[in-house]
Amino acid sequence: MVTMQDVAERAGVTKQTVSNVISGRVAVRPATAARVRAAIEELGYTPNLVARSLATGSTKTVGLFVPTVAGAFYADVVEAVEDVLEEHGYHLLLCTTRLDGERARRHLAGLTSRSVDALLIAGDRDLIGHLPLLADARFPVALCAWESDAPGAFPVVTIDYEHAGFLAGRHLRDLGHERVAVLASPDHGPRLAGFRRAFAADGLAVPDRAVHTATEPTIAGGFAAANAAFAADPGLTAIFATHDILALGALEAARLTGRSVPSDLSIVGHDDNPEVRLARPALTSVAIPKREMARLAIELLLRAVAKSGTPVNSLQLLRPELVVRDSTCPPGTPTT
Amino acid sequence: MVTMQDVAERAGVTKQTVSNVISGRVAVRPATAARVRAAIEELGYTPNLVARSLATGSTKTVGLFVPTVAGAFYADVVEAVEDVLEEHGYHLLLCTTRLDGERARRHLAGLTSRSVDALLIAGDRDLIGHLPLLADARFPVALCAWESDAPGAFPVVTIDYEHAGFLAGRHLRDLGHERVAVLASPDHGPRLAGFRRAFAADGLAVPDRAVHTATEPTIAGGFAAANAAFAADPGLTAIFATHDILALGALEAARLTGRSVPSDLSIVGHDDNPEVRLARPALTSVAIPKREMARLAIELLLRAVAKSGTPVNSLQLLRPELVVRDSTCPPGTPTT
DNA sequence: CTGAAAGCGCTTACAG
DNA sequence: CTGAAAGCGCTTACAG
Numbered sequence: 075m076v077t078m079q080d081v082a083e084r085a086g087v088t089k090q091t092v093s094n095v096i097s098g099r100v101a102v103r104p105a106t107a108a109r110v111r112a113a114i115e116e117l118g119y120t121p122n123l124v125a126r127s128l129a130t131g132s133t134k135t136v137g138l139f140v141p142t143v144a145g146a147f148y149a150d151v152v153e154a155v156e157d158v159l160e161e162h163g164y165h166l167l168l169c170t171t172r173l174d175g176e177r178a179r180r181h182l183a184g185l186t187s188r189s190v191d192a193l194l195i196a197g198d199r200d201l202i203g204h205l206p207l208l209a210d211a212r213f214p215v216a217l218c219a220w221e222s223d224a225p226g227a228f229p230v231v232t233i234d235y236e237h238a239g240f241l242a243g244r245h246l247r248d249l250g251h252e253r254v255a256v257l258a259s260p261d262h263g264p265r266l267a268g269f270r271r272a273f274a275a276d277g278l279a280v281p282d283r284a285v286h287t288a289t290e291p292t293i294a295g296g297f298a299a300a301n302a303a304f305a306a307d308p309g310l311t312a313i314f315a316t317h318d319i320l321a322l323g324a325l326e327a328a329r330l331t332g333r334s335v336p337s338d339l340s341i342v343g344h345d346d347n348p349e350v351r352l353a354r355p356a357l358t359s360v361a362i363p364k365r366e367m368a369r370l371a372i373e374l375l376l377r378a379v380a381k382s383g384t385p386v387n388s389l390q391l392l393r394p395e396l397v398v399r400d401s402t403c404p405p406g407t408p409t410t
Numbered sequence: 411m412v413t414m415q416d417v418a419e420r421a422g423v424t425k426q427t428v429s430n431v432i433s434g435r436v437a438v439r440p441a442t443a444a445r446v447r448a449a450i451e452e453l454g455y456t457p458n459l460v461a462r463s464l465a466t467g468s469t470k471t472v473g474l475f476v477p478t479v480a481g482a483f484y485a486d487v488v489e490a491v492e493d494v495l496e497e498h499g500y501h502l503l504l505c506t507t508r509l510d511g512e513r514a515r516r517h518l519a520g521l522t523s524r525s526v527d528a529l530l531i532a533g534d535r536d537l538i539g540h541l542p543l544l545a546d547a548r549f550p551v552a553l554c555a556w557e558s559d560a561p562g563a564f565p566v567v568t569i570d571y572e573h574a575g576f577l578a579g580r581h582l583r584d585l586g587h588e589r590v591a592v593l594a595s596p597d598h599g600p601r602l603a604g605f606r607r608a609f610a611a612d613g614l615a616v617p618d619r620a621v622h623t624a625t626e627p628t629i630a631g632g633f634a635a636a637n638a639a640f641a642a643d644p645g646l647t648a649i650f651a652t653h654d655i656l657a658l659g660a661l662e663a664a665r666l667t668g669r670s671v672p673s674d675l676s677i678v679g680h681d682d683n684p685e686v687r688l689a690r691p692a693l694t695s696v697a698i699p700k701r702e703m704a705r706l707a708i709e710l711l712l713r714a715v716a717k718s719g720t721p722v723n724s725l726q727l728l729r730p731e732l733v734v735r736d737s738t739c740p741p742g743t744p745t746t
Numbered sequence: 747c748t749g750a751a752a753g754c755g756c757t758t759a760c761a762g
Numbered sequence: 763c764t765g766a767a768a769g770c771g772c773t774t775a776c777a778g
Binding site for chain 1 (some may be wrong): 411454456457458459460461463464469471478479480481482485486488489492496501502503504505506508513516519520522523524525546548629658685688
């Protein structure tokens with residue numbers, strides 16, 4: 075492999091000079107610089123980034139942990155992160171934890187060895203217990219897409235999930251719904267709380283018996299939870315699913331129990347994933363600014379890297395937005 | 411930061427000995443090893459991987475290029491790659507090219523600087539023109555999920571796409587279809603060729619006017635192409651879409667033109683993405699072993715890294731499988 | 747504007 | 763089984 079030394083010899087200078095023309099940090103006489111550049115060209119020299127990293131202490135790489143890359147949410151997060159990184163000349167080291175805490179721990183331990191300039195952890199559940207491992211990490215760490223229990227030790231950029239739930243509830247209340255059910259994933263406490271707040275504002279309660287926990291975040295999980303909701307209250311007029319995929323299952327359950335959506339049953343989803351636009355009817359859903367979230371989190375990190383300090387430890391909540399489509403209407407609206 | 415030297419001093423040995431107990435390459439007297447381990451523990455020492463990489467020439471990292479991470483196909487590829495890497499103690503450097511050749515080129519150039527032990531490139535279109543950049547890469551390179559024009563310079567592990575098309579065609583022929591159309595993405599030549607081969611085997615031709623190119627790989631693209639197909643031959647009884655997403659668009663087009671699927675129109679998709687199971691009717695599709703493909707490609711690469719040689723330059727084609735669901739039946743079958 | 751020196755933290759033969 | 767030496771390829775002050 076051709077090294078900086080080789081280039082230097084060829085150009086008749088020392089390697090420091092070569093380094094200077096490459097980095098541009100120190101002025102080099104144009105004629106010399108030209109000779110060096112020619113030598114680089116002729117030799118096909120390309121700097122050894124590992125050596126550079128050892129000397130500078132920076133790898134120009136940031137780590138990203140996500141639970142998975144399947145599904146629009148995290149796929150978008152990954153791509154948004156990559157875009158920002160690219161703008162700043164950084165590379166992406168990706169680790170999908172797959173809801174496997176032990177796996178996550180191993181990777182975390184691996185990263186600790188200063189092979190990364192910063193670390194962004196998106197999504198909770200898996201890593202929460204291992205975060206203390208990061209307590210004395212040599213690089214800045216931030217969290218995003220964290221719904222609850224965000225440990226105070228790190229800055230977090232996330233969605234105002236409580237507000238998301240509130241928007242869903244508010245929409246159903248505006249339409250006049252009173253007998254409603256929630257299909258909730260276990261980790262979606264804030265969304266549920268926000269939903270309840272919307273009803274409470276009108277003096278209405280969403281009792282625990284109207285909340286049905288989905289055992290898994292799948293169509294089947296939503297299907298089962300929706301059927302449980304129908305059994306608990308056959309006369310309910312609306313459902314809020316804390317995740318689009320559950321809403322899709324609810325749609326299926328409605329079809330099989332002869333409920334037409336939205337005239338017999340309104341359904342509101344959450345996340346506004348692309349597939350909800352394909353559902354029949356197209357689902358009303360709460361859209362969350364995931365790309366902006368990812369961007370802000372990475373920029374925060376990169377800023378900390380640049381001034382080699384700790385990032386400002388704050389909790390930043392991005393506001394979601396309701397997207398009304400065809401799956402919601404006032405209760406008792408005749409089928410068209 | 412605590413270094414190997416610090417550990418050595420604390421344990422009263424030299425850093426070479428510390429290195430030996432960590433690597434386990436050289437036997438160390440148990441008592442000494444214990445002292446060293448204690449020192450590591452007390453100091454919270456963790457080796458600097460960058461320094462190790464510079465000394466060994468290996469970064470324990472492999473690069474993966476994919477066009478995108480959105481969509482089940484590449485998401486699965488990424489996760490499969492990661493699983494294999496994890497088994498071997500490697501990290502994943504991810505780059506999504508986003509169909510942006512210039513972006514891909516930049517990343518490629520970046521990787522060339524020996525910061526990666528191997529490189530897997532999944533999917534074509536974007537990188538094809540820049541592959542020569544890799545001609546004298548210092549690490550092994552392999553290609554996967556390559557449909558056509560795989561440059562002979564690198565080993566490729568991919569799907570037998572021609573066979574995939576054949577399976578689709580064969581299925582429709584077995585059902586008795588004769589007047590068919592193909593909705594094809596521009597890059598899916600082999601699938602189309604295979605489809606035609608199945609018809610040719612029965613002495614039937616699939617003329618060019620029955621092939622409708624989708625301008626984009628989206629529902630809308632499939633929708634438009636399907637309508638073009640209906641216009642060209644109102645009496646066609648079956649459609650093969652070279653991509654599931656196009657098939658979904660065709661489903662929509664069938665609905666809006668009053669064709670019932672499958673009794674009036676059979677539809678076969680390709681890729682067997684999870685969403686086709688949710689479509690109504692559930693789509694018949696050609697399933698491709700993408701995870702196996704990714705695994706084989708990475709293992710090939712890792713083998714080459716292990717013996718620091720060039721990988722065997724071969725073209726390996728994995729066989730797809732037809733998954734029959736509810737969107738296909740013999741032509742003229744009465745609606746149930 | 748250019749060169750001599752030291753160092754980043756590790757590993758790898760090679761002596762003892 | 764342990765230590766002394768050299769080296770991986772770069773960068774960073776610091777002289778001249």
